Amino acid sequence: MPKAYAYTRNGGPETEAFIERDRQRPGPGQLLVAVRAAGVNPVDWKLRQGLRRPGSPEPELPAVFGSEVAGVVAELGPGVTGFAVGDAVFGNPVGGGYAEYALLPVTVAARIPRGLAFTDAATLPVAGATAYDALRQLDLPAGAALLVTGAGGGVGVAAAQLARAFGVRVVGTASESKKEFVESLGAVHVSSAAEGLAERVRAAAPDGVDAVLDLVGGEVLETVAALVEDRTKLLSAADPVGVPRLGGSPVRRARTAAVLDEVARLVTSGALRPFVTRTFPLERAPEALRAVEDGHVRGKVVIEVAA
Template sequence: MPKAYVFTRYGGPETEALVEVDRPVPGLGQILVAVRAAGVNPVDWKQRTGFRRPGESERVFPAVFGNEVAGIVEATGDDVEGFAAGDEVFGNTVAGAYAEYALLPAAVTAHKPAALDFTDAATLPIAAATAYDGIRQLDLPSGATLLVTGAGGGVGAAAAQIARAFGLAVVGVASKGKKDFVESLGAVHVASGPGWAERVRAAAPEGVDGVYDLVGGEVLAEAARLLTDRTKLITAGAPAEDVERLGGARVARARTAAVLEEVAHLVVNGELDPHVTRTFPLDQAGEALRTVEDGHTRGKVVIEVAR
């Protein structure tokens, strides 16, 4: 039987286990994929604690971790067009990614370009796509200055690079230890911590034209005060009600295959580096998750599934 890394109830790491599961069967509009790589994201461990996105149903246990994969099509369900066994694809999963097999919704699955490897492709459906959606939502003109808070994480790193590809100047707030990393993204680094907003004013004396927040809380509130136009304030790090009180908005996710194709194109063209900093085999999925859960990861962590 195939293996999967699951949580058996809501709680902490003590709920996690590598177990054998039945091979999934694709339903209407679904694709069964033999997983080659799965991206690891903060939302994965948050879901283990009971977090649910708006509209998500209660989980059935054991619940497989993970939300993004790259792999090879094994089978397709009814009403699926454009995909066949053997196709290399990537996308968000229906229910779980840290596994040897996963189900993907065909409508939001993209074909993987030959020049894009599985490991990099597995990082794109959440972090890079979220970054891309946010940059498009801000719709800043070329030459404008974008402030990214939490610039050292997966979404932040992708947002900085995509913004640069769109002709924007970027100021990235991150810890002192991530200075070299943030600067490698083409951004001006500003150290996080007390006084960070004043340091942003010094780094961008003409002001910032937009804010992409990935931290929330007081950082979001301080970032809002740096803007004259609060409609150019977006967040993927705070609840909608928090940012709306400040005059901004949550990142509106497109969740389309077209967006996945766009971010893949940016990688192939050398404009976006997913910055995969660590990889783990499936039997070390718990360690991979701890690496992200501690909150100090640079770039992306990926689970690679051997065949």
Template sequence: MPKAYVFTRNGGPETEALIDVDRPEPGPEHLLVAVRAAGVNPVDYKIRNGYRRPGEDGGTFPAVFGGEVSGVVVETGESVTGFAAGQEVFGAPDSGGYAEFAVLPQSLAAHKPAALSFTDAATLPVAAATAYDGVHQLGLAPGATLLITGAGGGVGVAATQIARAGGVRVIGLASEGKKDLLTSLGAVHVASGPGWPERVRAAAPDGLDGIYDLVGGEVFAEAATLAGDGTPLISATVRPEEAEPHGGARVERARTAAVLEAVADLVVKGDLDPQVGARFPLERAGEALREVESGHARGKVVIEVSE
């Protein structure tokens, strides 16, 4: 039987297990994909902990981790158009991604360019697409200055590169250990920790033209104090009702195949390097998740599934 890495109830790492599961079946307008790689994101462990997006229910258990994969189409459901068995694809699965097989809705799947590896493709549907949506929502002109908090993580690294490709000056807030990574991407690094807003002010004496928050909580509230009149402030981590009192907004996710194709094109052109920092086999998925949950991962963590 196929294997999948799951959580059996809401809670901590003690709820996780690698188990045998039935091979999923593709429903109408869905693709069954043999997974080659799966991206690991903070939202994965947050969902295990009990986080739910507005309107979502508690789900059923065991639940497979993961929201982004790449792989090869095995079977297509009724009404699928534009995809066929044997084609290489990437996207956001309905059935979880830390698994040997996953089901993707065709609306959230895209063809993988031949020049794009399975590993890099698996980093795009959540992290890079979120980065792309946020940067385009801000709509900053070349020469503008953008602050990205949490710039050393998967979304932050992608957002930094996408903004820089558009001629935007980026100030990246991250730990000292991620300074070399961010400066290599063309960002001005500012160390996180107590007093960071003053360090940002010193790095941007003329003020900020936009703020993209990827941390939330107290960091988001402090970032809001740096926003001048009319400075757009968006966050991929806080809820709309938490952002609005600070004059901010939630990132508006497009969740379309067109965005997947756009970020893939950026990688192929060399404007976006997913910066995969660690790779783990499916049998070590728990270690991959711990790497991200620790908050110290450099760039993206990917689970690679053997054929």
């Protein structure tokens, strides 16, 4: 039976386990995909802990980890057109992606362009598309200054590159160990240490910042919110509950195949590099998740699934 990595109840790593599940059958509007790569994101362990957006349904347990995959179409659901068995695709699965097989709704699935590796494509449905959606929501003009907190992580790396491609100046907070990495993205690095954070940002951007994209939440969000006058330009992908209290908004996710196509185009054009810095086989999914949960990884972590 196909294998998957799941959590069996809310809590810490002790709730995680490999499980076997029947090979799924795609329903109307779905593709069954033989997974080749699955992106690892902070949302994975946050869901395990029981953190969800307001109004989100309780998951059915055991719940398989993973919300972005790339792979090969193995079966089409009833009435599905526009795809064929054998197509290389990527997108946002329902029912998890740390698995040998996953279900993709066609509304959030796109073909992988020629020359784009499965491991790179698997970083785009969450990290790449979240960054793209955030920048479109901010709608900054060329020359504007954007502060990105957590600029060394998956979404931050994508946001910094895309902002630069759109002509926006970027100041990025990250640990001192990620200074060279953040600067290689074309951003001005600011140490993410809590004490004196606002003062360091003001020193890095003496004319102020026009917008903030928060990828950390909590105390960091509280601190950087004061740096932007127009709170419509304060977005958070990390703290959708806290940011409205500060006058800002959560990142509005489009979740469409059109966005996936555009993000993939930006990769193939050279405007966006996925920066997959670590890969793990499915058998080592716990290590992959710990690497992201520990908060020290640069770029993206991806789980690779053998064909």
